[in-house]
Amino acid sequence: MNGRREFLKASALLSGAALVNSLPFQGAYAAGSDTIRVAVIGCGGRGTGAAFDALSSGFNLKITALCDAFRDNLDKAYASLKERFKDQIDVPDSRKYTGFDGYKSAMADADVVILATSPGFRPIHFEEAVRQGKQIFMEKPVATDIPGIRKVLAAAEIARQKKLNVVVGLQRRYQTNYREAIRRIHDGAIGEVVAGQVYWNSGGVWVRPRQPQQTEMEYQMRNWYYFNWLCGDHIVEQHVHQLDVANWVKNAYPVSIQGTGSRAHRTAKEYGEIYDNFSIELTYADGSVISSQCAHFEGAAYRVDETFQATGGRTYLSANGQAVLYDWKGKEIYRHNPKGNPNPYQQEHKELFEAISKGEYKFNNAEYGAYSTLTGIIGRLACYTGQVIKWDKAIQSEISLMPDRYAWDALPKTLPDADGFYPVAIPGVNTTQYIEA
The missing domain is CATH 3.30.360.10 (Dihydrodipicolinate Reductase; domain 2)
Structure with missing residues (x-):
């Protein structure tokens, strides 16, 4: 048990502001632009709300890709975001992705990904975001079964090695009281x-x-x-x-x-x-x-x-x-x-994008997100x-x-x-x- 306690103690230290290192970039995105490109994976109420919070964080962001299993969810989110944020929504039809595999292409068009689908998909989406080297906001919970938890923990370790910021939507961790x-x-x-x-x-x-x-x-x-x-x-x-x-x-x-x-x-x-x-x-x-x-x-x-x-x-x-x-x-x-x-929902995004804009590696919430899940x-x-x-x-x-395969007829x-x-x-x-x- 001593080893386990030491691991948990180390994880706690690494999960917040104690973890500050330089990112492998210094605030430049999209082939030299200073605009941070964001992809939203999951366009229901939670994903749309997270996009609102990100775009309200005060940093130079654009939503450049949207993905949802259902096109009606995506279209509703796009209309709502476009009405409010106008030019900060740069999502042509070619960057609107649907179905079970669209998330991979959506991530490729972004510097930061917001993972907000139903939680069962979170482990494979997180794993792919880390594989692609993206900065990540990941909604809670981060899995629905124990194999999924292990997948998240393994990806979290790779994210640490790659110096990828990961903020998890357990917003009380970002609430002042x-x-x-x-x-x-x-x-x-x-x-x-x-x-x-x-x-x-x-x-x-x-x-x-x-x-x-x-x-x-x-x-x-x-x-x-x-x-x-x-x-x-x-x-x-x-x-x-x-x-x-x-x-x-x-x-x-x-x-x-x-x-x-x-x-x-x-x-x-x-x-x-x-x-x-x-x-x-x-x-x-x-x-x-x-x-x-x-x-x-x-x-x-x-x-x-x-x-x-x-x-x-x-x-x-x-x-x-x-x-x-x-x-x-x-x-x-x-x-x-x-x-x-x-507002803690906005604060978690503000702190994430502040770290990214400064080129800092500051957050890896995935461990405590996984263990609390x-x-x-x-x-x-x-x-x-x-x-x-x-x-x-x-x-x-x-x-x-999880199902043996992801398809509408599965x-x-x-x-x-x-x-x-x-x-x-x-x-x-x-x-x-x-x-x-």
Whole structure:
């Protein structure tokens, strides 16, 4: 375990501003131009939003390529971006790519790539971006299964060798109240963190009805949130934010995870195979335990925040800008003033493009992005199986959720029965489908 802890410590140092070296270029792009060319891979709401944030960062950028599996998504994103940013959108039809392989050509036209497809595709897209030597903004989560995590970690090491900046969209890492509070926690302001609770409980997201003539592949990709190969379940896709905060506060990763969850409320066939609630416990090497809740159903009491208890006090954190540290008598040690704080969604892009424009190698968020995603994946596996899952064993898993091939007529591994219902995990029954014996 000592070697593992040293690796994690080194990764933490390399993930942020401590990692500053010169890039193999000094701010010149596109055959001598000082304009940074950006390709957007994934043109749904998340990719369009990331493009807006990048173009609002204050640097000399142009979107020069767009790619999405679906042309209607691409056209909608193009229209929205062109209306707002006009000449900063330089994407002729020849640089609009669709289908499963278009991302390779789209990346070739850019200095920086934004990876914002459904998460299941993230490992192969990240791997290709690194192979092509691109600077990268990669949305969270970074994978949906453990083989995908290993692919991301391998590519992250190559990115480090190539001095490629990689920022992952876990934006709380770029949010001032979290940075200031967690810096103080790491400096010992409230002692050693021994427990915590993290939450993302909300009402769930959209459903897109099945359309005539859709193949199963298209239906699942249009409804990507409800299929694990694409989404990872909401404990991975959404709750990764809180799990990342837990790991960040602890400056460590759990050694084991156990928990429970179910599909109790959203049981109709249109909700695919995912659960609607999870409750897990993250146990760290020092014996501390952080509890986690996430729910996705109408009527769930909304809560998205984090609390931690330590030997010398406690803290409360929230994405709404709050951060308070108390001692055990209730006296405030620190209270963050959220007034005037930068938008963290824009801040992550601003810091990435500032480093690129200066020719600096400053960010490799891929490691902590991968390990926090892995935390969610192991949590999902613990709940699906009813087992205590050990981190060091889980990382060796060879169980892949991905289809054998990517094509509109290909079949995903999870298919509906004659009535249109998808198989759902039953703890203690179909465990070998999810973890090796």
